[in-house]
Amino acid sequence: MTIDTKSLEKILQKARDIVLIGHFNPDGDAVGSVTAAWHFLRAAGKRPRIILPSPYPETLKFLDPDNPQGRIIIAEEHLEEARALVRDADLIVCLDHNRLARTEYLEADILASKAQKVLVDHHLAAETFRFDVAFSTVDVSSTCELLFWILLSLPEVDGDTARIPLPCAESLYVGMMTDTNNFFNSVYPDTFTMASLLIARGVDKDAMQEKVLNCYSESRTRLMGHMIQDKMTLLPQYGAAYMLLSNLEKDEYDYRPGDSEGFVNLPLAIGSVQVSALFTDNVDGKYVRVSLRSKGRIDVNRFARRFFAGGGHRNAAGGRLYMPLEEVPAYFEHALASWPEEEKFS
């Protein structure tokens, strides 16, 4: 895949202080894309900084650049520092989110900043009009894959992956690996090309898997068992299943950010389940986080937009509900019952 990067090249030439911003509740693709961009820009002589709105999973800590200037700044914990960086940047790059609102605390600051703004994202209906340059397509596995093809198209790389620093290549691989659920979904022919090129570049695929997928705590694996055994409800009339995760249970199982990553996929292993939902109390208890997954042509992106104030992709979407967790099952059933037939499939 080649990408026209001319307008980006012009912006990059002039920029020195570059702020890379991921989304709230960062996943592997968010952390992978901001750290990959950091390593690339740093090697290119720029002064990049990374901001994530909220803490990210501990299993991804190894991607955090081991450098005081690379340290990821969590806006939730260091809001003034994050705001100052956004204000003083020459260039802001938003990665892996389609709406500035997904930066949670920083939307107004980003809009007010005089910095040039670039978007790199793979979600539907991105706010491209808010950016000077926007790379936005849904025909890639992940933001990391899109970023990989952008980097490869830049003249200083010119298709030669040897010119991509190894830590950058590792971050790109991890973002693609996590967003595809380790090549389980959202994989395109180019995704395998990317994986092949990155492995040839020196990325240790097995080591990445080991660090990201096999380094959870005991309590996380026990929580997973508890969710399947005690918290999963099937609604056969809708081919649906859902699980509820309360803040009380999070305490009981010593929950860390990212621990419920992948839980929403578990019910899909059941042949009759076509749609799966995970409802999680947010840390502050102010709302319920909604994760949705589906099989085949069932479109949970449109489902999330209509009923859960969110969106995403056809088979993976999310949103929020402002109601107590115990009211969610009735709302979910109501949503399934009133989901218009013409919106179910895409």
Ligand SMILES: [Mn+2]
């Ligand atoms: Mn992503």
